[in-house]
Ligand SMILES: Nc1ncnc2c1ncn2[C@@H]1O[C@H](COP(=O)(O)OP(=O)(O)OP(=O)(O)O)[C@@H](O)[C@H]1O
């Protein structure tokens with residue numbers, strides 16, 4: 158149904174796509190795989206009319222087509238779920254869906270839109286409140302709103318740019334059920350993900366990109382996760398890791414009976430306590446929207462605390478503000494990097510220096526020391542393998558995963574003793590994810606207290622010394638590593654408490 | 662001072678406050694639409710002057726108030742096209758471009774006036790409607806039922822603008838492109854077309870506001886608007902980008918202006934004091950802007966040009 162032939166796309170300083178061919182058949186899932194910056198998003202943005210290819214041709218059902226704008230893509234039956242959400246936060250879900258639709262007499266009558274939206278959402282198992290404002294929704298729910306937008310428009314070819322990066326295992330299963338029902342209806346899908354297990358599970362065809370070029374085509378039956386990883390990176394990759402046992406020190410971060418409200422005024426966290434000792438990683442597992450975001454924001458002073466308190470190194474923080482919390486030696490990798498973590502308009506080195514630019518040796522007598530700054534930035538870019546043409550490139554021009562690496566590089570390189578890390582490997586490629594895990598463990602070895610908020614269950618179980626499951630704002634359990642099994646934690650994440658299981 | 666607090670004077674002051682609120686309301690509502698779409702136009706004052714002159718000269722030549730009103734709106738539309746070209750197509754910085762529009766309007770209308778008219782000739786301007794029994798009602802009649810038709814149009818536009826913003830696809834598009842143009846773009850909304858439309862509508866209303874002013878006083882002179890267009894921009898912030906809030910602000914400024922006029926007429930404030938009193942609207946603007954400086958509800962993409970970077 159879709160053929161892309163000889164696509165080449167250049168940006169200043171990079172060739173994002175070079176002579177790429179891609180064919181998608183109806184009823185099939187075609188996966189694009191590749192490291193951060195390999196050119197996956199660029200390729201699908203060309204297809205959706207957001208970028209213009211320099212060379213090459215797009216054919217739909219055998220006919221060459223010019224896709225000059227998203228509107229043209231939509232008329233050709235192409236729908237896209239973007240890596241960075243394309244939703245208007247101040248509008249409701251239904252209004253976002255209705256946006257750009259033609260309507261009779263120009264009236265935005267939400268009645269019929271809501272009705273059809275509910276039909277579509279029922280048919281594909283994508284539950285949503287059509288009247289909620291986007292800004293009130295958790296990431297997972299926003300994702301569903303994005304998918305619904307495309308399905309509402311009867312997209313025949315659906316592009317999903319890292320849709321699972323923000324989902325939990327049960328949500329991924331639901332999504333895959335939705336995707337399978339879509340392929341059964343004869344729609345074609347382009348799927349992008351860094352999670353190899355998922356790729357092996359859902360794909361019919363796999364195309365691997367590296368540095369903008371196609372370096373391999375395969376199917377799940379012909380390869381393995383290790384095989385895919387090696388193809389992506391271009392060298393042997395070992396997956397999985399052992400975490401050495403280690404003694405812990407005093408409590409560095411203590412959250413005591415925290416009560417915090419969400420954006421909708423609901424109680425997002427209630428009577429939530431957790432302690433993290435030096436040299437310890439405590440994982441907060443849970444389905445998105447159960448208070449994770451509010452927890453991180455409350456500790457970091459981005460959200461008012463209604464009850465309870467936060468202590469760092471045994472001393473309470475009266476009214477946390479990002480600056481006062483940072484001064485106490487807390488670093489923060491936020492969940493939404495584009496909103497809280499990085500400033501898209503600033504260049505890479507400016508973003509890398511956002512926290513430390515006020516300190517020596519980067520500033521002397523009020524003047525920025527560009528030599529020292531450049532040196533440090535180049536070092537960070539190399540160590541964290543940030544793929545960027547230069548350290549003065551505008552950050553919003555980097556690929557999604559590389560923007561995350563910039564934030565992680567900045568926060569991990571400070572000598573903070575407490576690290577609050579939300580979804581650190583969401584959307585970053587396997588090689589870089591391994592590197593982030595390595596860094597987390599070496600921070601742990603160096604005695605940092607790490608609060609790891611993650612929806613990736615494997616990540617939580619692999620790295621955490623203790624696992625706390627968050628469900629509807631309350632802690633369901635606090636399990637030491639040995640007792641935190643996938644089944645047990647997975648069940649707790651759905652809100653089934655231990656007592657209930659015991660008595661059943 | 663006691664002269665002021667008599668029923669007849671108070672009623673007259675409030676009634677003329679409502680009348681004076683009309684140009685504020687029209688231009689600020691128009692500016693609201695533009696800003697909701699993400700475009701700031703500081704040139705409202707200039708557009709009002711051009712609208713005022715167009716209305717004046719047309720009414721003078723044709724003797725028709727209706728033709729004057731249409732000319733004011735037409736002039737506003739032209740200015741809208743110009744401003745859209747400058748900001749939406751050429752991506753010029755909106756703040757400075759608006760000041761340019763203001764200076765152009767100020768100079769150009771003055772030039773035309775000297776050339777085409779020279780010494781001010783009064784025209785037959787707007788008249789209050791006579792609604793029979795309603796207009797004759799004591800107090801209420803003078804307050805609400807003796808205004809010119811444009812005053813009723815302006816206040817009727819308040820719910821109309823609300824409806825257009827919140828209940829039509831156009832309004833949905835406007836809110837989306839003012840907030841997250843990239844997202845609107847991916848759904849096939851033509852961001853720059855929507856912005857252009859919003860700018861033109863806003864400028865038509867600014868032109869009409871100027872026309873109202875000229876037809877109301879029945880004369881044109883240099884800098885006739887004397888800052889009302891700038892106050893209109895401030896009113897958008899005051900009203901937090903909502904038509905009802907903008908109306909409240911327009912009424913406030915209308916009543917303050919009429920009070921100052923009334924106090925002068927009654928001789929309660931004289932001489933140097935009256936110059937100071939004449940500054941009341943300007944001072945009030947500053948106070949109001951400081952008070953509402955939180956900018957809650959400001960469209961996120963206000964003043965940010967949109968272009969798909971390919
Ligand atoms: N608008 C742009 N301007 C300049 N360079 C760009 C732009 N968009 C992408 N690039 C560059 O093109 C390359 C490919 O980026 P792309 O976003 O396609 O990567 P990706 O494979 O989607 O990576 P990720 O997994 O991190 O999302 C990167 O080097 C990126 O920096």
Ligand SMILES: [Mg+2]
Pocket residue numbers: 197198199240318556557558
């Ligand atoms: Mg990408």
